[in-house]
Amino acid sequence: MRIGIDIGGTKTAALVLDDTGATVGHVSAPSGRGATQVLATAVDVADRAAAAVGGWTSVTHLGACMPGLVDPTTGWARHAVHLGVGSLDLAGGLEAATGRRPHVDNDVKAAALGAHHSLGPDAATGTTAYLNVGTGLAAAIVHRGEVVRGAGGAAGEIGHLPVGSGITCTCGQEGCLETVASGTALHRMWPRPAGDLFPAAAAGDRLAGEVVATLARGIAVAVQVLVVTGAELVVIGGGVARDRAALEAALAADVTARAAASPFLRRLDLVSRTRVLDGDVPVAAIGAALLPGRTQPVEAVV
Template identity: 45%
Template sequence: MRVGLDIGGTKTDAVAVADDGTVAHTLRLPTGFGPEAVVATAVEAVQRVSDATGTPVADFASIGIGIPGAVDPRGRVTHAVNLGLDDLGLGEELHARLGRPVRIENDVNAAAVGAFHLRGLGSGQSMAYLNLGTGLAAGLVLGGELWRGVSGVAGEIGHIPVDPSGPLCPCGQRGCLELYASGSAVARQWPSEDPLPVAALFAAAASGDPDAAAVRDRLLQGVAEAARLLVLTVDVDDVVIGGGISRLGEPLLDGVRSVIARWEAVSPFVASLGLAGRLRLLPPDFPAAAVGAALVGDPEAETLEVV
């Protein structure tokens, strides 16, 4: 039994993954804010999974955690602003409290592993996970293995500038892709009090609101550009779209494919990529980051050859 946690800004999802790769148990609890609260949340989640499955913590095959921010190989988390973490040795803290090693991974990377597992792809196949949430980022599984890059920034495509004269990005550059294709981009360009602002944007655009339509179209263009960038860079079998915006479902996918169709009409090269056929949506209720964390927590599962 492997345990995985997805620690988000407001909630933490936890799963137990059985030997056959199936999810045996799930739970959700609120995430605390600040170093001590985040550590306490993680400990509580592991203990609750232990109680629910009747498995002592010491008997779990592995424990892994996906969390926002930069994560180094020792499990130190930095720049997780939404969790109130500037610099926290999360791996060491949890090892001390749980009495066993805990593997820490960036949440988008963990979700990429979970999506790869769900797709049932083999060790020789590759996939990009495109996370569309408050920001935009990707996780890469290449040849069946998670690719982090030399410094762990592989997949940070949201901070590739696509318009040098565009607005200033919090990263210090101008016109980054994330400024056009993310939840924060929608909030900046089309403010709304609706609890589902991107769904409200699409509804307003469909009803004929020209401002909403313009923002929607920029979003779809940006997502299509992100998918094209991933395919041209690493030529993956699949681009799986997840994150909060992916819950729009088929309207999102159809809109992105329409953008790609326009490119294909004028570019035989783009048409040769079969880009639209590589796009997939992550099922909305699949806890990809928690499942992926459970898998990356186990060094023997690093090749992801899980049934």
Template identity: 50%
Template sequence: MKLGLDIGGTKTAAAIVHTDGRLAVLRTRASGHGPDAVVRVAASLALEAVAAAGTTTAGLSFIGACMPGLVDRESGLVSHAVNLGVERLDLAGRLGAALGQPVAVDNDVKTAALGAHHLLDQRNTDGTLAYLNIGTGLAAALVRNGEVLRGSDGSLGEIGHLPMGGDALCKCGQRGCLETLVSGSALERMWPPSGSGRPHGRNPFVAADAGDTSAAAAGAQLSAGLFLAVQMLVLTTGADRIVIGGGLTRLGGDLSTALAREIEQRARASDFVASLDLASRIELVPADLPVAALGAAMLQHGPLPTPQRPSGVPA
């Protein structure tokens, strides 16, 4: 069995995966903040998942891990993971020491793109799949001809930090980044919890239908920002498919419907937008499908086995 760790801006997931791609164990926990806490939570969760699988880290054939930020796969160093309070972290070295085995590392969105490609797009190996992650932040990754594209410095796909206008301050230090329009942090800013508090998984589209005007404004901004992200990916990469994942996909059909309406309205106003046929290219990953953790278990070099959709998750 193999272990995949997904250290996200909000949640860390540990997946024990059989060599044929079946999910054996999945454990999740709130992510730590700061280098020490990030490593401590990830290592503890990994050991918990390994124990639940009835084995030890020494009995695993491979361990992979991913997290946000710029990741040097060769050195194992992670930098600028701002949502986790990490400026620089030797993730491979510190996790490897904690688990007693070598750990391969990569950027979380690129890893999720790999997982999404193998789980959802196995037959389409000749095209380009763009994975758009709308979680605490916003980023994208590309898989072309079955390979993840990276760019010379690994920053390819960091579309969340493209300034698109507006005055909202982004955690990267710029203002008006795309991430300030469509992301979990953007939703928190545009529709903050009320005095009595709201559950983290609150739905602005449902609240808007109930008469919440601030929720309606936030939902409209999310839809517009998501449209811009999808259109940008299609125009700049020629992606055949846009697979959307991340924490905000918990909004499910409401998010899909809002995006479809946004695309329809824009297409009616522009023959050019209509010609892109964006609606036919989009697919949402089920929120409970741990594509990044599963992708992390596939980071090893060399041929990968043909994976199967994990049992217990929606088809």
């Protein structure tokens, strides 16, 4: 059995995969705040997940992921702002509590691995990107089953490509892609609850239509960047991607309109290379479970 722990901004989940890659257990709890509580919650959900499958002696592999800078080599996590974690020895703390040395990684990188393997065996040799449209905008790329890290782990940080929006970004630059394509951008542009956006746009609300168009353009540009840098398929997840059908339609509308004047863009075939995840698929926890050396792809879920 493998256990993958996904420490998210609001929820911490532990998922159990059996040796065939099938999900056989899932436990979650509200995430703690601060290093001590974050770790205690992760240990608690992992303990309960292990207990449900016969105890820690049944568990052969343990992985964990969380937001922020996570060093897979040292096992330390840093700068997880929304969890109130400055620094945390994530691997060391989990090892002390469970007796298992876990593999740890950043949550978007783990989610990319989970998304890649969730595509089934046919995708296992290809290059998949996972684009997370959450509070911020970040991507990770999996090539032949391995997460591409790049210089200082920066591969996939496309949210901070300056594209000229004129808005100052949290990273200190101006006009980053994240300032038009993220939950933070949506919150700035749309005064009503986020869940109202796509229904309002469909009902003809002018502001909602403009916000959807801006958001879709930014996400489509992110997809385009990932495809021209080698991704054969881009899987989109995150809080802003909850309304799967509406987001897919908005992305297709943006790409189709631009492609009408561009044979280059038509050749990229972005629409067929884009999948919006079903919001219920726990790709980060699946990826965390698969971090400690993979055996085979899990059953196809996207």
